[in-house]
Amino acid sequence: MTKLNWKIWLLIFCILGSLLAIFPLDFSKGVEIVSVEEFSGAFEQGLRPGQIITAIDSQSTPSFEDYKKIINEKFPNINQEKPDITLNIKTKDKDYKIITKEPLKIKLSEVFETSENNKSKTIEIKIDSMQENSIAYETGLRVNNTLVSINNKKLTSIEDYKNLIDSLFPQEDKIKLSITTKSGDFILFTNKAPEISVKDIQKTRIKTGLDLSGGARALVDAEEKELSASELNDLIAVTNERLNVYGLKDVQIRPVRDLSGKNYMLIEIAGSTPKELESLIAQQGKFEAKIGNNTAFQGGEKDITYVARTGEQSGIYSCSAQSGSEICSFRFSISLSEQAAKKHADITCQLELNTENPQYLEKKLDLYLDEKLVDSLYIGKDLKCSETTQIAISGSGSGTTRQEAYDNAVKEMKQLQTVLISGSLPFKLKIEKLDTISPLLGKEFINTIFIAGIAAILAVGLVVLLRYRKLKLSLAVLLTSLSEVLIILGISALFNRNLDLPAIAGIIAAIGTGVDSQIIILDESQLTAISLKERIKRALYIILGTYVTTLFALLPLLWAGAGLLKGFAITTIIGISVGVFITRPAFSEIVKLILKE
Amino acid sequence: MISAFQADDPGSIPGRRISKNKMSEQEQSEIREVSKKQKLTTWYNKNYKLLLIIPIFLFLFSLAYLGYSFYTTGDFITKDITLTGGTSVTLFSEQEINTKEISDFLSGKINDLSVRELSDFRTGRQKAVIIETISEPNQVRDLLEEFLKYELTSENSSIESTGSSLGKSFYNQLRIAILISFILMAIIVFILFRNFIPSFAVVISAFADITMTLAFVDLIGMKISSAGITAILMLIGYSVDSDIMLTTRLLKRQGETNKNLLSAFKTGITMTLTSIIAITLALFIIQSFSNILEQIFSILIIGLTFDILNTWITNVSILKWYLESKHHD
Numbered sequence: 057m058t059k060l061n062w063k064i065w066l067l068i069f070c071i072l073g074s075l076l077a078i079f080p081l082d083f084s085k086g087v088e089i090v091s092v093e094e095f096s097g098a099f100e101q102g103l104r105p106g107q108i109i110t111a112i113d114s115q116s117t118p119s120f121e122d123y124k125k126i127i128n129e130k131f132p133n134i135n136q137e138k139p140d141i142t143l144n145i146k147t148k149d150k151d152y153k154i155i156t157k158e159p160l161k162i163k164l165s166e167v168f169e170t171s172e173n174n175k176s177k178t179i180e181i182k183i184d185s186m187q188e189n190s191i192a193y194e195t196g197l198r199v200n201n202t203l204v205s206i207n208n209k210k211l212t213s214i215e216d217y218k219n220l221i222d223s224l225f226p227q228e229d230k231i232k233l234s235i236t237t238k239s240g241d242f243i244l245f246t247n248k249a250p251e252i253s254v255k256d257i258q259k260t261r262i263k264t265g266l267d268l269s270g271g272a273r274a275l276v277d278a279e280e281k282e283l284s285a286s287e288l289n290d291l292i293a294v295t296n297e298r299l300n301v302y303g304l305k306d307v308q309i310r311p312v313r314d315l316s317g318k319n320y321m322l323i324e325i326a327g328s329t330p331k332e333l334e335s336l337i338a339q340q341g342k343f344e345a346k347i348g349n350n351t352a353f354q355g356g357e358k359d360i361t362y363v364a365r366t367g368e369q370s371g372i373y374s375c376s377a378q379s380g381s382e383i384c385s386f387r388f389s390i391s392l393s394e395q396a397a398k399k400h401a402d403i404t405c406q407l408e409l410n411t412e413n414p415q416y417l418e419k420k421l422d423l424y425l426d427e428k429l430v431d432s433l434y435i436g437k438d439l440k441c442s443e444t445t446q447i448a449i450s451g452s453g454s455g456t457t458r459q460e461a462y463d464n465a466v467k468e469m470k471q472l473q474t475v476l477i478s479g480s481l482p483f484k485l486k487i488e489k490l491d492t493i494s495p496l497l498g499k500e501f502i503n504t505i506f507i508a509g510i511a512a513i514l515a516v517g518l519v520v521l522l523r524y525r526k527l528k529l530s531l532a533v534l535l536t537s538l539s540e541v542l543i544i545l546g547i548s549a550l551f552n553r554n555l556d557l558p559a560i561a562g563i564i565a566a567i568g569t570g571v572d573s574q575i576i577i578l579d580e581s582q583l584t585a586i587s588l589k590e591r592i593k594r595a596l597y598i599i600l601g602t603y604v605t606t607l608f609a610l611l612p613l614l615w616a617g618a619g620l621l622k623g624f625a626i627t628t629i630i631g632i633s634v635g636v637f638i639t640r641p642a643f644s645e646i647v648k649l650i651l652k653e
Numbered sequence: 654m655i656s657a658f659q660a661d662d663p664g665s666i667p668g669r670r671i672s673k674n675k676m677s678e679q680e681q682s683e684i685r686e687v688s689k690k691q692k693l694t695t696w697y698n699k700n701y702k703l704l705l706i707i708p709i710f711l712f713l714f715s716l717a718y719l720g721y722s723f724y725t726t727g728d729f730i731t732k733d734i735t736l737t738g739g740t741s742v743t744l745f746s747e748q749e750i751n752t753k754e755i756s757d758f759l760s761g762k763i764n765d766l767s768v769r770e771l772s773d774f775r776t777g778r779q780k781a782v783i784i785e786t787i788s789e790p791n792q793v794r795d796l797l798e799e800f801l802k803y804e805l806t807s808e809n810s811s812i813e814s815t816g817s818s819l820g821k822s823f824y825n826q827l828r829i830a831i832l833i834s835f836i837l838m839a840i841i842v843f844i845l846f847r848n849f850i851p852s853f854a855v856v857i858s859a860f861a862d863i864t865m866t867l868a869f870v871d872l873i874g875m876k877i878s879s880a881g882i883t884a885i886l887m888l889i890g891y892s893v894d895s896d897i898m899l900t901t902r903l904l905k906r907q908g909e910t911n912k913n914l915l916s917a918f919k920t921g922i923t924m925t926l927t928s929i930i931a932i933t934l935a936l937f938i939i940q941s942f943s944n945i946l947e948q949i950f951s952i953l954i955i956g957l958t959f960d961i962l963n964t965w966i967t968n969v970s971i972l973k974w975y976l977e978s979k980h981h982d
Binding site for chain 1: 743
């Protein structure tokens with residue numbers, strides 16, 4: 057057998073590499089964690105997105121359906137109303153009928169009678185105390201009533217009562233849930249479903265874009281204003297915070313810049329989208345700082361005139377070790393308008409000092425974003441009644457290492473600053489483009505594209521067969537085209553690129569030019585006047601020429617149209633580059649081998 | 654080899670011999686073929702410049718048409734909502750939605766309405782209904798909900814909307830992108846051949862491809878989307894492919910121009926036909942499943958067809974003219 061040329065080896069190597077990139081080597085089964093609610097029990101235990109659950113309780117390698125079933129069975133009644141329970145209570149004097157969802161708020165006592173041999177015997181069970189305004193109270197039960205029976209069960213001890221109540225009102229006990237992931241075993245004791253969302257492990261690492269898998273995409277800019285880069289960063293931070301507060305998962309927000317230098321915010325949300333999305337995106341969000349029920353100040357420049365985010369007025373000022381963990385403290389200052397400062401002073405004047413922590417006031421400053429509580433700050437006692445426009449906000453972050461503590465402190469500080477600037481961005485927002493794409497047809501669509509692709513490549517093979525009448529050459533063209541598709545997909549998987557429709561069009565374009573070049577190689581190599589080597593060299597010259605022209609023709613598309621067609625340009629560039637540097641040199645070697653025979 | 658029964662025409666036996674003066678059918682047809690070929694070659698050598706009239710006529714017609722539509726509508730092409738701004742709603746429904754009823758209901762209430770349906774390429778069953786308009790998404794959604802009597806969610810519909818200023822800016826940028834691409838392509842072609850006329854022939858052929866395709870697309874009433882413009886960009890690449898191959902073969906290879914031309918023609922026509930066949934097949938399977946791919950494929954097929962004309966008449970004639978006048982000098 058002839059020794060294979062290194063160019064063919066390179067192609068084989070690339071094909072294998074692509075297969076590895078597309079199909080994950082670990083054939084683990086189970087479900088992948090998509091997101092974990094921060095600070096939930098699952099999060100504290102160490103569950104993180106990306107981990108793969110290989111077993112849950114006794115079920116190994118659960119599918120998404122298995123997972124849902126187990127969780128639903130284990131944690132039923134989620135969001136379900138508790139049932140009404142009827143209690144027929146017999147006291148010494150009267151009968152009562154109470155319908156309730158919860159155990160009675162009463163405390164009982166036993167009345168003993170001591171007999172001769174010092175043995176005590178319970179003779180009566182009395183209500184020792186009870187909560188006024190409770191159902192039991194409203195029905196007429198009172199302290200010192202003697203309970204005889206409940207639902208025809210005679211009560212002889214407090215134990216009896218407790219057992220009865222326990223059986224009527226099952227307690228939401230914490231259930232043990234064991235989750236095995238590849239990075240370790242986790243045991244949760246919880247009374248509700250773990251706050252994680254999971255999905256089936258994908259069979260391939262190829263990610264499809266929103267236009268195929270469904271989701272929402274919005275392109276946002278400011279009304280009648282060009283966004284500067286720093287304004288855009290603020291906008292992105294605020295929007296991120298708000299979508300988080302709203303509970304949207306799988307959100308990606310990033311800045312895009314188009315050919316004319318205009319900045320946009322691009323929001324991409326995978327999966328189904330809420331109806332309120334539009335208002336959620338188009339408005340900046342409402343920030344309110346409340347003390348008790350009183351609003352101290354609101355977002356917007358009227359109340360908060362400045363939030364220091366850089367320089368001396370903002371940053372981490374100390375780190376220290378405390379009982380095994382590291383803590384870093386941050387501080388930044390904000391400026392209030394005089395009006396807001398006065399209001400703040402008025403409210404704080406009415407507050408007492410905190411009894412446990414006398415350097416603070418009794419109530420906290422609660423920060424609300426879109427009417428949801430996002431943070432609470434202690435108010436220093438020196439702020440009481442003081443009409444100050446300069447307020448320092450401080451806090452801390454902790455961690456096992458100093459670096460972690462520092463990073464957490466910075467994160468906390470940024471988050472607070474972001475909340476504070478919500479609603480105070482100096483521009484109105486405008487949704488330039490909003491696409492919500494149903495995931496309904498996605499799978500079917502991908503299949504159709506797949507069929508179309510295979511059909512097109514087979515057609516190419518057939519045309520080549522008709523023209524050259526050599527099955528081997530036709531097969532070589534087929535294999536080369538297929539390997540180009542494979543390598544493009546492999547590179548996309550490797551770099552986590554989303555394959556959207558423009559990208560698929562790009563693959564088609566690349567394969568099309570690829571086939572053209574292969575035909576050039578075939579024809580050049582059939583001319584017998586000059587040596588085979590020389591002929592193929594010529595073919596590669598033509599191919600390199602067309603490569604460079606196509607490459608340059610695609611460059612502007614990387615930026616035009618806010619980069620929405622970037623997928624097309626990048627895939628085509630990857631495709632034609634793979635063609636020129638990997639598959640076609642190998643193809644010409646294969647052709648040489650075939651023709652030498 | 655001698656055997657008892659010799660064939661009629663023992664061509665394998667060496668030596669002189671005489672036989673009946675009769676040529677086989679095959680020989681006759683071969684001679685006819687050769688003379689036909691010779692006639693064709695002579696005719697071609699004499700008239701190849703004349704052939705240029707066809708593309709020149711088409712080119713001028715396209716330019717005039719595009720100019721006319723620019724004069725009347727303010728633009729060369731008819732843009733769809735991705736470039737003008739507007740809303741596209743795709744409805745997925747278990748029950749068949751009557752497209753006529755829906756368009757009767759909506760017409761008059763929203764502007765520039767178009768309603769069409771997608772169907773499965775195997776069963777022909779309705780898959781979805783697409784409504785396109787330049788109106789605002791909220792208005793369209795409200796009207797559709799009124800008509801369908803159910804709420805539109807991300808499960809039963811897709812809604813895509815583009816603001817008019819964004820659409821305009823997209824269009825401007827994509828035009829600039831095409832212009833830059835074209836200029837970059839031209840520069841590289843000139844560097845590649847370092848020879849004005851052959852390079853110019855390649856560039857003018859690509860330009861004619863684009864012009865004719867745009868005019869044709871507009872004539873058949875196709876509205877161009879942002880994806881359609883990428884198809885034009887792809888066309889630059891495809892068009893230049895065969896032109897560069899042709900020019901390289903004719904400039905850098907010794908031998909008779911016509912012979913080189915014929916071999917280049919064989920290669921080039923295989924290239925283009927393969928592309929056309931493959932894309933047509935893909936278009937047939939994908940059909941109207943995706944607006945984006947449908948338009949990209951359609952424009953490519955139209956463009957590649959014009960490319961056959963422009964490569965093998967426009968480019969070849971200019972190149973041959975150039976080579977022959979150089980030969981004369």
